[in-house]
Amino acid sequence: MSRILGIELRRSAAAGAVLMLLLAGVILLYVAPQRWSPGWMSVVMIQREYLVLLWPLALAVGAWQSRREHRSNVAELFASTARPRAQRMMPTLGALAIAVTCAYLATVAAVVPWIIGTARYLPATAFVIAAVGALAMIAAAWLGLAFGRLLPHVVTAPALAVAGIGLLMVIPVAVRHREWLALIFSPMFGMGQYTDYQTVYGRVSAAQAIWLAALAGAGAVLLASGSWRTRVAALLPAILGASLAIMVIPRDDKFVATPVDPVAQEQVCAEGSPQVCVSRVHSGLLPEAAPVARQALALLAKLPDPPTTVHEDTTTYYPATSPPRQAEVVLMRITVDEHGHLADKAHILHEMVTTLGANTDGCRGTSSSVPVMRAAGYWLLGREPATDDPEEPPEVNAEAVKLWQGLRSLPEKEVAARVSTVRRAAMACEDLGGLLTGRAQ
Amino acid sequence: MMRTVSAAETAPTTHPWAVHAEGLRVRAGRHLAVDGLGLALGAGVHGLLGPNGAGKTTLIRALATVVKPAGGRLRLLGEPVDGRADLRRVRRGLGYLPQQFGFYPRFTVREFVEYMAWLKEMPKPLVPGAVQRAIDRVGLASKANARMKTLSGGMLRRAGIAQAIVNDPEVLLLDEPTVGLDPEQRLDFRKLLRDVGHDSCVLVSTHLVEDVVAACSDVVMINEGRLVYQGTPDDLIAQGGAGDAGDSPAERGYSALLHRHRAEAAR
Numbered sequence: 200m201s202r203i204l205g206i207e208l209r210r211s212a213a214a215g216a217v218l219m220l221l222l223a224g225v226i227l228l229y230v231a232p233q234r235w236s237p238g239w240m241s242v243v244m245i246q247r248e249y250l251v252l253l254w255p256l257a258l259a260v261g262a263w264q265s266r267r268e269h270r271s272n273v274a275e276l277f278a279s280t281a282r283p284r285a286q287r288m289m290p291t292l293g294a295l296a297i298a299v300t301c302a303y304l305a306t307v308a309a310v311v312p313w314i315i316g317t318a319r320y321l322p323a324t325a326f327v328i329a330a331v332g333a334l335a336m337i338a339a340a341w342l343g344l345a346f347g348r349l350l351p352h353v354v355t356a357p358a359l360a361v362a363g364i365g366l367l368m369v370i371p372v373a374v375r376h377r378e379w380l381a382l383i384f385s386p387m388f389g390m391g392q393y394t395d396y397q398t399v400y401g402r403v404s405a406a407q408a409i410w411l412a413a414l415a416g417a418g419a420v421l422l423a424s425g426s427w428r429t430r431v432a433a434l435l436p437a438i439l440g441a442s443l444a445i446m447v448i449p450r451d452d453k454f455v456a457t458p459v460d461p462v463a464q465e466q467v468c469a470e471g472s473p474q475v476c477v478s479r480v481h482s483g484l485l486p487e488a489a490p491v492a493r494q495a496l497a498l499l500a501k502l503p504d505p506p507t508t509v510h511e512d513t514t515t516y517y518p519a520t521s522p523p524r525q526a527e528v529v530l531m532r533i534t535v536d537e538h539g540h541l542a543d544k545a546h547i548l549h550e551m552v553t554t555l556g557a558n559t560d561g562c563r564g565t566s567s568s569v570p571v572m573r574a575a576g577y578w579l580l581g582r583e584p585a586t587d588d589p590e591e592p593p594e595v596n597a598e599a600v601k602l603w604q605g606l607r608s609l610p611e612k613e614v615a616a617r618v619s620t621v622r623r624a625a626m627a628c629e630d631l632g633g634l635l636t637g638r639a640q
Numbered sequence: 641m642m643r644t645v646s647a648a649e650t651a652p653t654t655h656p657w658a659v660h661a662e663g664l665r666v667r668a669g670r671h672l673a674v675d676g677l678g679l680a681l682g683a684g685v686h687g688l689l690g691p692n693g694a695g696k697t698t699l700i701r702a703l704a705t706v707v708k709p710a711g712g713r714l715r716l717l718g719e720p721v722d723g724r725a726d727l728r729r730v731r732r733g734l735g736y737l738p739q740q741f742g743f744y745p746r747f748t749v750r751e752f753v754e755y756m757a758w759l760k761e762m763p764k765p766l767v768p769g770a771v772q773r774a775i776d777r778v779g780l781a782s783k784a785n786a787r788m789k790t791l792s793g794g795m796l797r798r799a800g801i802a803q804a805i806v807n808d809p810e811v812l813l814l815d816e817p818t819v820g821l822d823p824e825q826r827l828d829f830r831k832l833l834r835d836v837g838h839d840s841c842v843l844v845s846t847h848l849v850e851d852v853v854a855a856c857s858d859v860v861m862i863n864e865g866r867l868v869y870q871g872t873p874d875d876l877i878a879q880g881g882a883g884d885a886g887d888s889p890a891e892r893g894y895s896a897l898l899h900r901h902r903a904e905a906a907r
Contacts, residue, residue, distance in 0.1 A: 202767075206755060276736065276741065280756070280759035280760050281727075281729075287759060
């Protein structure tokens with residue numbers, strides 16, 4: 200059997216399939232590296248999303264391979280041999296399973312050099328997600344083998360590929376609001392990352408694995424069966440798998456498709472002081488983030504009672520989670536560039552200082568607050584207020600400049616006190632209008 | 641060279657005939673191509689002769705267990721071959737080269753013969769040696785590692801024979817194996833047939849009466865699904881006279897038998 204498996208690996212569509220799937224997978228990943236550069240979880244999830252193309256390709260590979268028996272006219276010869284059909288199919292099933300699994304995992308390996316220097320957080324879930332992806336590929340290849348056998352025609356493989364893409368596209372629409380159904384039956388659904396902290400629930404992966412294993416089993420039975428009666432029996436594993444998966448998948452959770460991993464959000468701190476921490480998923484970026492954060496703290500230190508710590512802003516909107524508000528903690532938004540490094544350090548510094556280190560998320564800003572905040576922030580930066588928003592009415596920045604000029608004519612200590620007042624009011628979500636003007640206290 | 645011999649190999653054969661058909665009826669599509677054939681074949685090389693449409697291929701396909709008989713009795717290697725029987729044991733002892741030999745074009749000769757040995761459920765340790773021996777016997781050793789799709793017509797035929805004999809079959813069925821072989825290869829092939837026929841039952845269908853006379857110990861002639869004649873090549877020659885059609889004594893014997901059978905059938 201092992202020797203025959205070796206022959207099949209060399210001579211079947213397996214070798215070509217590895218090349219094609221690997222090439223397609225790597226091209227898809229490198230078309231948009233910023234989608235997966237934040238870390239390992241991003242890589243395995245985005246690759247699952249690219250199953251939209253890889254899964255139908257695996258279907259086509261199976262169908263193509265299955266045509267060999269028909270095309271080479273071996274039925275007559277093989278019908279006289281002792282080995283039952285089911286056993287005869289084993290090396291083919293094995294060779295294709297090995298091929299698509301290798302191609303899928305090798306695609307992951309192709310991004311390792313790109314992010315090995317910055318990606319740190321590698322939870323067991325990442326392996327589970329990749330394993331379910333490989334299982335999806337096996338199921339597709341085996342199902343393709345079965346279809347290719349039932350319809351041994353040259354157009355079966357391309358038609359199956361198109362139908363596969365169509366199916367993956369239609370599933371999320373067809374299930375309407377029952378997202379959990381799409382999560383079971385579409386191996387790519389819910390894999391697009393809204394945040395770098397997104398994960399996949401273990402029970403979701405379990406349900407997906409059950410369904411995909413059942414689908415692979417149905418494909419194998421369909422391929423191995425010699426009569427219509429056993430072909431109908433192939434429905435049995437499919438029905439069983441679907442029912443079991445529906446029982447396992449969590450349904451009451453509103454965010455079943457976009458869950459957040461709290462461990463990925465945990466703050467990991469840099470050595471030295473002042474304290475600078477980023478989320479675990481971005482911990483590889485601490486050496487890049489810490490100097491920026493400390494520079495911001497140094498600028499904010501002009502204020503009386505200044506903030507002393509920087510944490511990453513791990514706010515997510517869907518589901519809504521946000522870090523606690525603390526006066527001494529400045530939040531820092533971290534975005535990762537396509538090379539896996541901290542994106543736009545200057546902007547991060549600018550944002551931390553011009554918000555005065557105040558977390559105003561969730562506050563209803565008033566129009567009078569904007570110039571005040573900007574004037575105060577630019578005073579800390581030591582520059583004239585400016586905006587890069589072309590749609591902002593010019594009066595807003597003109598007002599900020601006027602306020603800023605007013606501040607420059609006051610003694611430094613007085614300004615620091617006023618800016619500190621603005622910061623406290625901002626943290627309390629109060630209206631900031633008029634806080635910078637008035638008589639010197 | 642020494643090898644372990646299994647109990648099955650040394651067990652005495654309990655069946656008097658390797659192939660035994662009585663009143664055998666086999667359909668080819670709707671047509672009853674073999675209709676009430678009686679045949680008993682033991683070890684030796686049996687040449688199967690008959691005009692086109694006589695039922696030669698259908699008979700061989702039934703003996704290869706590819707089509708189920710529609711009626712009558714058929715025993716291969718002492719075991720009944722009918723709708724319900726488990727054919728696995730019988731099939732392990734079969735070698736078959738169909739008229740249209742199908743193969744996987746990307747496999748090498750060695751790989752394809754090995755694959756067939758696996759399909760024939762040969763004991764694993766025997767396979768590599770048996771594959772090499774089969775390839776050597778058909779004279780393809782120098783092409784053993786060539787892809788099947790690169791072989792010429794004659795080489796493909798020989799590769800087909802190699803896969804048929806790889807398991808040292810007790811019943812070897814060859815449907816027009818000499819098509820595509822050049823005269824020298826035909827001579828080699830006849831020698832191979834005599835070799836294999838020494839202790840196996842070989843049934844070779846052919847249109848070439850000369851091949852039968854040269855290589856076969858026994859002649860089986862059928863027409864319209866029935867046995868016309870079974871006897872030695874010398875006896876076949878004796879059937880013909882100077883007035884019968886044909887360029888050789890054997891051909892004249894063939895024509896005479898066929899003519900007589902048709903005349904009887906017409907009555």
